[in-house]
Amino acid sequence: MNDETKKQINEKYEREVSKGEKFWPDTIYRDLVMSLGIFLLLILLATFIGIPAEPKADPSDTSYVPRPEWYFLFLFKFLALYGQIPVLGKIEWIATALIPGVAVGILALIPFIEKNSHRYYGKRILSISIMTIMVVGIVLLTMVSEVPTVAEDGSKLIGILQTIMGIAIPLAAYILLFLMSFVFKSSTRTMIWTTVISALAMIAFTGATLALAPESTHEEAEVATTLVDQILAGQDLYSVHCAECHGDDGSVAVIQGVEGLEGEKITPINSRDVLYTITDSAMGEVIAYGRPNAGMPPFGKTYGGELTKGEMDYITIFMRYMWDDRFEAPVIPELFPPLADGEVPSYDVHLQPIVKRYCISCHRAGKENNNYLMTSYDEILKTGDNAANNIIPGDANSYLLQVIQRHEITDANGEVIIGVMPPSNALKPNIMDVFTRWIMNGMPQTAEEAAKISPPPAATPAP
Amino acid sequence: MWNNIYNWLDERVGFNDLYANLLDRPEPKTSWWNTLGSASMFLFVLQGLTGIFLTVYYTPSPDHAYDSVQYIMEGVAFGWLIRGIHHWGATLMVLVVFIHMLRVFFTASFKYPRELTWLIGIGLLLTTLGMGFTGYLLPWNQKAFWATTVGTQIAGTVPFIGEFTLKALRGGPDLSALTLQRFFSAHIWMIPGILAALIGVHLFLIMKHGESHWPKKDD
Incomplete structure (x- = not known):
């Protein structure tokens, strides 16, 4: 750039300034409005969306699928797609170091690469096209970041679609744009159309990818916060x-x-x-x-x-x-809501928390328990070597009721086949009562079923 | 009395000079797109303030980091708001800085005489991303831990200097208390220091050259 051009640029700027505005109050007014808007938006986001709870870091849990902050997702996706390219894909550092490094280098040196003094869009269509395709690519790669590159049935179609969108089309467009600019000397209009069509093709392939994508199985982990x-x-x-x-x-x-x-x-x-x-x-x-x-x-x-x-x-x-008597426990809610006179307990409300606390430690797969599992409603009723006698609706001699009331079950030879349960300590009387009422009334599963067979509240005068 | 105080200060500070040099500057006609730079700086200041409040309760050790963040969310009055603003502010700052860069690119504002402003701006974009990367680990939750494990692994694949970089980032071969400590230090001292210095130079250059005008057909 020679001194003459520089002088022209400076004179042009002086002319623009002379018919322009004052920093105070014209320019700064808009700046302040924008900042205030951002501040309000942040307060709304913090209040109404908040921050999702996440379990504590666990170095031993290697099954966790790592996810970076959202603005790095496109880079992650790019690495995954690059890894699919035959031969070249195995040389990891090309994608992790070389390509991002070169991209940042080019970005930083743009003023020294695009050295001409033109500022109007029509006169710098090549740079604008390259940047547009880059930005569209970044946005689209971020959008498909949740989609795997290999479907569950082993089909690679979904990965190929993404690779066409994220690598093939941009690369082809770049080569074409450079050729148009330097070899064919195409018109600005042609180059704009090339850019628009490439971007639309990328969007179309993204649409196809998202349509084929399997349902996201991302589960929110339960985190105890209080x-x-x-x-x-x-x-x-x-x-x-x-x-x-x-x-x-x-x-x-x-x-x-x-x-x-x-x-x-x-x-x-x-x-x-x-x-x-x-x-x-x-x-x-x-x-x-x-x-x-x-x-x-x-x-x-x-x-x-x-x-x-x-x-x-x-x-x-x-x-x-x-x-620990040095710690003062907060008020802990009851394990199950206490039963009124004659009320029938249900599995969902009463039995499930009791069984989880007192029985499941042994009565689950992989433990010594006569094959009697208690992790679900069906298991409690149907599993076990003595399934026929464990729980009999309306029968106080059901094995389960006998053993929790500390009576061993013996076979014809007097040998113990089921010991008292739980083996160490007897259950509290109110818990035994829940079991008894539940079995005597035919083991309702849901609260509604239990309510149907419970006597109406009016029939039981409040104590 | 107020007049006396004002005059005393004015003699020593020179409010008129300040007004003439900082505020009463002529500018070309600007649009809403020109507010993104100042919005980025506003977000930087906001992140600084909320970040300082967070350090009052945050403890950068693997044993306590997670619990101290829980405490900020549950126990501290308005802790959820401060952390919420900091969390979303980070997201918004990356977004605003990036769009600001695109605006400067598409209006070709990086050209003579503003090439150096652009270079500093790229430094600001990279340090902002660095803030995001180091800040992500600090809550010490599963997401943070594994994202940083993979992130530092990627740095480790660089030829020749990769292994050194990986160990320098992690403070050893694995993610540990040292990693958290140095990410914390980078997040609250080193990178913000660089960021603030770069913002200073960036602002100086903008004041020196003025905001660029919107390109017209003859530009």
Whole structure:
């Protein structure tokens, strides 16, 4: 650029300024309105959309599908598509370092690449076309970022569509535009049409991809945010994983009724000895790693167990607030709503939380339990070696009712086939009452079914 | 009395000079598209303020980061609002900075005499993305942890310097307490420092050359 051009540019700018406006108040007024608008928008977003809850980081949970912040999604998708290209796709650093590096380099050096002094759109159609296709590509790649490149049935069609949209069309358009600009010397109009048609083709392929895309199976993880929720989550996890050996209140000193650990002496984990001397993080480590010498298996996913870091934290929180006398527990809602006189309990409202807390730790797949599983309504009624006698509608001699009332079931030879349940501590009387009423009234599943056979509230005078 | 105070200050500060140099500047006719730069700066200031409030309760250690963020959301008065603004502000800032860059590109405002302003602007775009990347890890949730694991892995694939970069970002071969500590430090000290300095130079250049006018047919 020679001095003459520079002088012309500066003179032109002076002319524009002379018929322009003042920074204060003309320009700054719009700036302030814009900023205020953004501020209000942020308050609305924070209030009405908020921030989705997400479970705590768990380095052992390698099954988690990583997702970057949304403005990096297009780059992620680009890497995935690039990996599909035969041969070249195997050289990872071309896509991770070279292409983004060159792109940023070109972006930064644009003033030194496009050196002419033209500013009007029609005179710089090549740069505008390149940038337009780039921006359209970025937006479309972001839109398809949730779509996998290989369908569940192994079909690669969906990946090919995306690769055509994200790599093939832009590349072809770029080559064509360069040829038109430098070799064919095409008109501005032709180049605009080339850009528009390429962009439309990319949009069409994106549409096809989204139409073929499988339903998103993205599930929101449940996160206990309040202390009460965390304690309850911890109690449920404790009931399933720990109560079998340690008892539902952590007081067991000699393990009973557990295959392989019968008669093992352990320290009651609700004792001050344990709670005062073991810190939260040490507690988490004991749960994660187990005590191999004492027979306690590892529970952390890192060591082959089932629990994530967050879940083990909930268990620790539950133990602290329920048993450690230095902690004051918040008000915990009841396990199930208390029953009125004559009211019939239902599985959904009453039995399910009880069974989850007191029974499932043993009565689930992979445990010693006479094949009696209790994780769902159907399982409770239909599984088990003694399914025919476990639950008989209206029969007080149903095996289930006998064993929770501490009567063993014996066969014709006097051998015990089912011991008392739960093996360590008897259930509280109100819980036994729920079981009894439920079986005597024919085991309703939903609250509506139970309400139908319950006597109307008017018939039972309030106490 | 107020007059006396004003005069005393004016003698030492020179309000008239300030007014003439900062506010009373002539500009070419501008449009709403010209507000995106100042909107980016407004978002930077807002992110700075909300970020400072967040550091009052936030603890950058793997044991406490998640819980301290929970506490900000549940326990601190208006903590949800401050964090909500910071969270959405980050998203909006990336968006506004990017659209601002597109506006400058399409109106060719980067041309003589504003080439250096553009270069600094690209630096601002990259540091803004750096803020997003480092800030994403801080809540120490599953999303943050695994996105950063993959993000730093990608940095590790660069030939020759990849392994060094990966270890420098993570503070070791794996994501750990060190990673969180240095991302925190980068997020609240290093990158904002660079960002603020670049914004200063950017603003100086804009005042020196004035805002560019909307291109016409003869430009």
